[in-house]
Amino acid sequence: MKKTFYKYQGTGNDFVMIDDRSHSFDDQDLKLVSRLCDRKFGIGADGLILIRNHPNYDFEMIYFNADGSQSMCGNGARCAVAFAGFLGIIEGKTSFRAIDGPHEALLAEDKVELLMGDVAGISKKNEECFINTGSPHHIRFVKNIEDYPVFEEGKSLRYSQEYSPAGTNVNFVQPISDGEIFVRTYERGVENETLSCGTGVTAAAIAYAQEKDQAEVKIKTLGGNLSVRFHKKDGGGFDQIWLIGPAEQVFQGEIEL
Numbered sequence: 001m002k003k004t005f006y007k008y009q010g011t012g013n014d015f016v017m018i019d020d021r022s023h024s025f026d027d028q029d030l031k032l033v034s035r036l037c038d039r040k041f042g043i044g045a046d047g048l049i050l051i052r053n054h055p056n057y058d059f060e061m062i063y064f065n066a067d068g069s070q071s072m073c074g075n076g077a078r079c080a081v082a083f084a085g086f087l088g089i090i091e092g093k094t095s096f097r098a099i100d101g102p103h104e105a106l107l108a109e110d111k112v113e114l115l116m117g118d119v120a121g122i123s124k125k126n127e128e129c130f131i132n133t134g135s136p137h138h139i140r141f142v143k144n145i146e147d148y149p150v151f152e153e154g155k156s157l158r159y160s161q162e163y164s165p166a167g168t169n170v171n172f173v174q175p176i177s178d179g180e181i182f183v184r185t186y187e188r189g190v191e192n193e194t195l196s197c198g199t200g201v202t203a204a205a206i207a208y209a210q211e212k213d214q215a216e217v218k219i220k221t222l223g224g225n226l227s228v229r230f231h232k233k234d235g236g237g238f239d240q241i242w243l244i245g246p247a248e249q250v251f252q253g254e255i256e257l
Helices: 030-037 074-086 150-158 198-209
Strands: 002-010 013-019 047-052 059-065 093-098 101-107 112-115 123-125 128-132 136-141 169-177 180-187 192-194 216-221 224-232 238-245 248-256
Touching: 002 074, 013 074, 030 047, 030 059, 047 074, 059 074, 074 093, 074 101, 074 112, 074 198, 074 238, 074 248, 128 198, 136 150, 136 198, 150 169, 150 180, 150 192, 169 198, 180 198, 198 216, 198 224, 198 238
Parallel strands: 013 047, 059 093, 136 169, 180 216
Antiparallel strands: 002 013, 002 248, 047 059, 093 101, 101 112, 112 238, 123 128, 128 136, 169 180, 180 192, 216 224, 224 238
């Protein structure tokens, strides 16, 4: 059976996108998901996204990491919004469902603004911290981030006993100016460094801003630039967290399943 697919990227985080409103894709076949995401034997991507109908929302995003596991993906969600716009499902503003619950988004010509879930608090890990932004993220502030061993250190933390058995994503962060940070991420499920991670840069921005008097952080990643806007709650925690950045269709094609 031939299946039409689309390829999207958001600051280098890339995804295979499938319009599955007919519910014809077998989402229990995780080997198929991994094959489609394989960069040598498949289309190649950090993850796969299905767009489906939902009775209470404009659409539902079903997201798979490249290994077939599931989680929330911020850049993937932004690309899903752009794809839904391309399909004519939405125009301008949307509400949709993801694995971590409902989200709102704004679709403009050159960017997507995604409302993330609230963050109740930050868990301190000595000089480091842990934040859940729909996916789990360990945050470590470092120097000389361009030369930092992201793969080795990220893999060690991802598989550490502290986070066993589920593991965690790991973000390495360096402030580069007032209100701007450079973030590199080892992603669980991809099992490597990715060019960008939406939930990761959101966690990193919140970790950076927790002691600062500001409501927006600019983020540099290997794949491009993002920003995170938020509101600090008086009793602690963060809400109105918006992840903002580009989402682009790269190509489309057909593949034999």
